Amino acid sequence: MIKCKIVRYSETFKLQILKEMEESNLSVADIQKKYRITGGEKIRHWIRKYGKMNLISRIVSNVIVRKNQAWVSDITYVRKKSGFCYVS
Numbered sequence: 001m002i003k004c005k006i007v008r009y010s011e012t013f014k015l016q017i018l019k020e021m022e023e024s025n026l027s028v029a030d031i032q033k034k035y036r037i038t039g040g041e042k043i044r045h046w047i048r049k050y051g052k053m054n055l056i057s058r059i060v061s062n063v064i065v066r067k068n069q070a071w072v073s074d075i076t077y078v079r080k081k082s083g084f085c086y087v088s
Contacts, residue, residue: 014046022052 017031028040028047037043064070076087 011050015050017043018046018051021047 017035020026021028021031026034028043031037031043032040077084078087
């Protein structure tokens with residue numbers, strides 16, 4: 001039986017890693033080598049979840065403080081015989 005060591009990283013560590021990546025322009029491979037983190041998908045997940053590009057979560061946690069302060073919309077296009085129409 002093969003035993004796998006499960007490593008859990010703290011939120012603080014993840015944010016520190018991403019801050020270092022953004023400031024120093026390091027790649028995922030560079031971070032993996034520096035901190036001996038196996039699996040690049042782990043770091044890519046952190047980037048999606050906590051990275052600079054995750055603006056929505058920062059806005060929600062810092063700006064939106066009451067109900068109906070922010071709205072989201074979606075436009076759906078429906079194909080008809082005469083062309084397209086949209087539902088918003």
